[in-house]
Amino acid sequence: MSELAIRRGAAPALAVEGLTYTYPRAAAPALLDVSLEVAPGEFVLLAGRSASGKSTLLRAACGLVPHFHGGEVGGRVEVAGMDAIAAGPGELAATVGYLAQDPETQVVSTTVAAEIELPLEMRGDGPGDRARAVEEVALALAIPHLLGRAVDTLSGGELQRVALAAALVTRPRLVLLDEPTSQLDPVSGDELIWLLRRLNEEWGVAVVLAEHRLERCLAAADRVVAVAGGRIGFDGPPREFLAWTREADPTLTTPAARLFSLAGIEPLPVGVRDARRLLGERGAWPGEASVTPVPHPGEGRGGKTLPTDRPLRFAALRKRREDAALAAANLWVELDDGEGARDVLRGIDLTVAPGERVALMGRNGAGKSTLLRAAAGLIDPAAGRVAAERMALLTQNPSDYLVRERVGDELPGAAGLAALRAVGMEHAIDADPRDLSGGERQRLALAIALAGRLDGDGVPGLVALDEPTRGMDRGRKDDLVALVDRLAERGAAVLIATHDVEFAAEFAQRVVLLGDGVVIADGPSAEILSGGWYFATEVARVLDVPGVVSPEHGASLIAGGAA
Amino acid sequence: MRSAFAYIPRRGPLQQARPGAAVAYLGSLVVVAFLYSSPLVLVAAGLAACVAGRLAGARSAVRAALRMGLGLALLIVVVNALVVDRGETVLARLGHWPLLGQVDVTLEAIVAGVSIGLRAAVTMVAFAVYSACVDPDRVLRALRPLAARSALTASLVSRLVPVAAADAGRLRDAALLRGPGAAPVGRGPLARRLLAGSLDRAVDVAATLELRGYSLGGPRGARRREPSRHDARFYAVALAVLAAAIVGKAVGADDFHAYPRIHIGTGASTLAVCAVVLASGLAPWRRRRRGHRV
Numbered sequence: 001m002s003e004l005a006i007r008r009g010a011a012p013a014l015a016v017e018g019l020t021y022t023y024p025r026a027a028a029p030a031l032l033d034v035s036l037e038v039a040p041g042e043f044v045l046l047a048g049r050s051a052s053g054k055s056t057l058l059r060a061a062c063g064l065v066p067h068f069h070g071g072e073v074g075g076r077v078e079v080a081g082m083d084a085i086a087a088g089p090g091e092l093a094a095t096v097g098y099l100a101q102d103p104e105t106q107v108v109s110t111t112v113a114a115e116i117e118l119p120l121e122m123r124g125d126g127p128g129d130r131a132r133a134v135e136e137v138a139l140a141l142a143i144p145h146l147l148g149r150a151v152d153t154l155s156g157g158e159l160q161r162v163a164l165a166a167a168l169v170t171r172p173r174l175v176l177l178d179e180p181t182s183q184l185d186p187v188s189g190d191e192l193i194w195l196l197r198r199l200n201e202e203w204g205v206a207v208v209l210a211e212h213r214l215e216r217c218l219a220a221a222d223r224v225v226a227v228a229g230g231r232i233g234f235d236g237p238p239r240e241f242l243a244w245t246r247e248a249d250p251t252l253t254t255p256a257a258r259l260f261s262l263a264g265i266e267p268l269p270v271g272v273r274d275a276r277r278l279l280g281e282r283g284a285w286p287g288e289a290s291v292t293p294v295p296h297p298g299e300g301r302g303g304k305t306l307p308t309d310r311p312l313r314f315a316a317l318r319k320r321r322e323d324a325a326l327a328a329a330n331l332w333v334e335l336d337d338g339e340g341a342r343d344v345l346r347g348i349d350l351t352v353a354p355g356e357r358v359a360l361m362g363r364n365g366a367g368k369s370t371l372l373r374a375a376a377g378l379i380d381p382a383a384g385r386v387a388a389e390r391m392a393l394l395t396q397n398p399s400d401y402l403v404r405e406r407v408g409d410e411l412p413g414a415a416g417l418a419a420l421r422a423v424g425m426e427h428a429i430d431a432d433p434r435d436l437s438g439g440e441r442q443r444l445a446l447a448i449a450l451a452g453r454l455d456g457d458g459v460p461g462l463v464a465l466d467e468p469t470r471g472m473d474r475g476r477k478d479d480l481v482a483l484v485d486r487l488a489e490r491g492a493a494v495l496i497a498t499h500d501v502e503f504a505a506e507f508a509q510r511v512v513l514l515g516d517g518v519v520i521a522d523g524p525s526a527e528i529l530s531g532g533w534y535f536a537t538e539v540a541r542v543l544d545v546p547g548v549v550s551p552e553h554g555a556s557l558i559a560g561g562a563a
Numbered sequence: 564m565r566s567a568f569a570y571i572p573r574r575g576p577l578q579q580a581r582p583g584a585a586v587a588y589l590g591s592l593v594v595v596a597f598l599y600s601s602p603l604v605l606v607a608a609g610l611a612a613c614v615a616g617r618l619a620g621a622r623s624a625v626r627a628a629l630r631m632g633l634g635l636a637l638l639i640v641v642v643n644a645l646v647v648d649r650g651e652t653v654l655a656r657l658g659h660w661p662l663l664g665q666v667d668v669t670l671e672a673i674v675a676g677v678s679i680g681l682r683a684a685v686t687m688v689a690f691a692v693y694s695a696c697v698d699p700d701r702v703l704r705a706l707r708p709l710a711a712r713s714a715l716t717a718s719l720v721s722r723l724v725p726v727a728a729a730d731a732g733r734l735r736d737a738a739l740l741r742g743p744g745a746a747p748v749g750r751g752p753l754a755r756r757l758l759a760g761s762l763d764r765a766v767d768v769a770a771t772l773e774l775r776g777y778s779l780g781g782p783r784g785a786r787r788r789e790p791s792r793h794d795a796r797f798y799a800v801a802l803a804v805l806a807a808a809i810v811g812k813a814v815g816a817d818d819f820h821a822y823p824r825i826h827i828g829t830g831a832s833t834l835a836v837c838a839v840v841l842a843s844g845l846a847p848w849r850r851r852r853r854g855h856r857v
Contacts, residue, residue, distance in 0.1 A: 062774060064770055067773075068766070068769075068770045068773075088773070089770065089774050090773045090777065090778035093774055093775060094779060096774075098774050100771075105764065105767035105768070105771065106767075106771045107768075108722065108771050108772055109700045109703075110570055110698065110699055121704075122776035123776055152729050167774075170776075394740070395733070395736065395737060395740065397733060400734050400736070400737035401740075403734075403748050403752050403755075403756040404756075409746060410745060411745055411746065412746050413744065415742075415743070415744025416744050416745065416746075419744055434763070448742060449740055449742055449745075450742050451743070452742045452743035452744025452745070453744070
């Protein structure tokens with residue numbers, strides 16, 4: 001924490017004491033006797049599994065709990081000396097900026113400029129001040145080109161940046177962010193974390209950030225607070241947190257820390273820079289960074305050996321469009337973004353073979369979702385053609401799939417129960433879908449899209465998922481990877497649009513990188529995810545060895561180098 | 564894809580007018596629809612709303628509202644014909660039905676149903692034109708002095724229709740994408756979900772408004788007022804329509820009754836009200852000026 005930034009003697013930015021909270025109709029409290037203090041200018045990372053209570057804690061800090069959610073609350077929450085439970089979100093608005101998990105629920109205006117300007121206008125700022133603040137926050141978040149756009153034409157990631165801009169534009173003293181990078185591409189995600197750090201260091205803004213992808217933000221944090229089962233499980237510096245995860249919850253660790261653990265190197269690193277420094281100090285580099293691609297180990301999950309002639313196989317597969325689960329040829333799609341029609345896809349040629357696991361990546365607005373929707377027949381191509389065999393698609397917003405008031409009514413019968421089991425949601429069969437956490441809703445929507453398609457002839461030719469890991473912890477992502485494997489083994493091609501590089505490295509054989517509506521890279525995942533600055537795993541960025549993306553592979557190389 | 568009811572910024576007089584003026588103008592047509600039963604006046608109000616929508620560039624919104632409104636009107640006509648057995652001109656005797664008893668379809672019940680259905684259709688078209696032509700952001704700001712402590716009211720008024728319109732398209736897509744083992748989604752559950760979801764979303768929007776400081780005591784005049792030279796025109800037309808409607812009602816212009824036999828009056832007062840209401844549809848007309856040569 002920056003000493004300059006901490007205003008000694010000032011009231012804590014956030015003080016929580018003995019907070020216990022139960023949602024209406026909930027059987028158990030979401031938060032239990034939580035005590036926490038955040039100093040002005042401190043950067044705190046909230047870690048924890050899905051539904052552990054992170055989001056609820058943030059909602060309590062901005063007054064939405066209990067003012068908008070109801071329920072029973074006990075204890076004390078103070079924001080900059082103000083009683084948050086008594087005051088409510090309206091009174092706290094001058095002090096707190098809050099970004100919720102779903103940006104769709106956080107947009108109140110029709111255009112981006114109006115959306116960002118709204119909090120300033122409510123505060124009574126003059127036109128000149130408003131124009132300058134909007135310009136500056138738009139530049140900081142790299143969205144000046146979006147200012148004239150209508151909000152209903154934005155992609156999920158673009159919407160998230162706009163909602164974030166609206167939360168930051170008033171320069172609040174405390175910023176609460178609930179998974180702000182979940183829909184951002186790796187470039188925007190990294191830049192956001194460093195922007196927050198800059199706000200924190202230069203303006204003394206206290207930041208409380210809840211995230212599942214800890215590798216992105218651990219290095220920027222002063223402190224980590226781990227929430228487990230509604231209680232504070234850990235509260236301390238990032239390096240100690242990593243040591244704590246080894247015993248308490250290994251799913252919360254970062255890939256670099258896992259690499260070090262497997263290689264037997266201490267202490268565990270809190271980021272890429274720290275890891276490279278530690279490796280250098282210990283002389284544990286696996287070798288000089290090579291420009292020659294290292295052959296992929298050829299091992300799939302579960303020790304299954306993949307064909308070693310993969311590049312040839314890819315080339316051969318591309319020629320066999322007639323057998324493909326997905327075949328797009330010179331595909332052009334035009335959409336109206338509010339400023340006139342625009343080519344979102346520009347001559348895409350893509351083939352996905354049955355049983356293939358493909359990650360579709362690219363920056364926000366690159367055309368990933370549009371490609372999936374065109375393949376599913378939801379959008380007509382402007383030119384070219386696209387064909388998908390018996391396609392199952394899960395779109396970006398899981399709430400769209402939830403129509404009934406009981407989970408079991410969404411998924412009746414044996415097929416429904418099997419789908420619930422496949423996503424680990426059978427325990428919630430009597431729950432109201434609206435009471436589920438973001439990650440749980442995501443899994444339920446996945447079960448609805450796949451119900452009756454998990455076995456036998458029902459297995460789809462192509463399963464396409466659009467950002468399915470939003471709100472999921474690593475344990476749930478591992479479950480999703482297992483489900484993807486199961487579907488692929490049964491012959492379904494799996495195409496997942498994702499910004500989650502680590503998840504892509506886990507599940508995908510192949511990565512297709514889109515940029516501005518065209519395919520800019522297409523190849524084996526180990527090659528693509530180790531060959532760049534942003535679309536690369538944390539291990540790839542630490543070791544900088546082509547083809548090495550996973551902690552296991554990296555640790556084996558380090559062990560080999562050390563020997 | 565954008566909903567037909569989504570607001571699209573255009574340079575027409577109705578879009579440039581202040582929300583209060585636009586609401587007064589379109590609201591006056593709705594008032595006429597609820598004040599009158601005469602099919603002549605109702606048709607005039609409907610035509611006025613359609614013409615206003617077309618002149619304001621909201622053709623697709625008018626088309627979509629007409630489809631929905633006339634569908635609803637037809638349903639009302641059928642239901643009214645089946646459940647009301649008043650009237651002297653029996654068109655069909657359909658025998659004894661469970662729950663309804665003896666069902667006789669009369670011409671009078673059909674015409675009465677048409678009158679109620681037209682009322683609903685006029686309201687829907689006027690609301691569609693409002694939704695497509697009046698900027699919800701300006702509505703939100705206009706409501707702040709009136710409902711500063713109730714972000715929920717403001718978001719319900721300004722955002723419910725745009726949010727519901729955007730949700731409807733996505734929900735339809737998601738319904739098509741459900742697996743064969745999931746419970747199918749018919750129109751009923753989809754409509755219920757849309758309504759419940761829209762209310763939920765309105766609550767979310769209200770929460771966001773609170774978080775953005777909607778109820779803060781900031782100076783309300785911070786944003787420059789944006790008067791429009793068209794405001795006076797819409798207020799004047801609204802006043803004229805309301806005055807004609809009220810005076811006409813008082814002097815018997817709503818000369819219609821369906822039972823026991825149909826009577827649709829075509830007196831001077833009725834025709835005068837029709838003429839005023841019909842002419843009001845031209846209010847959003849924009850005179851195109853020739854460019855001046857230097």
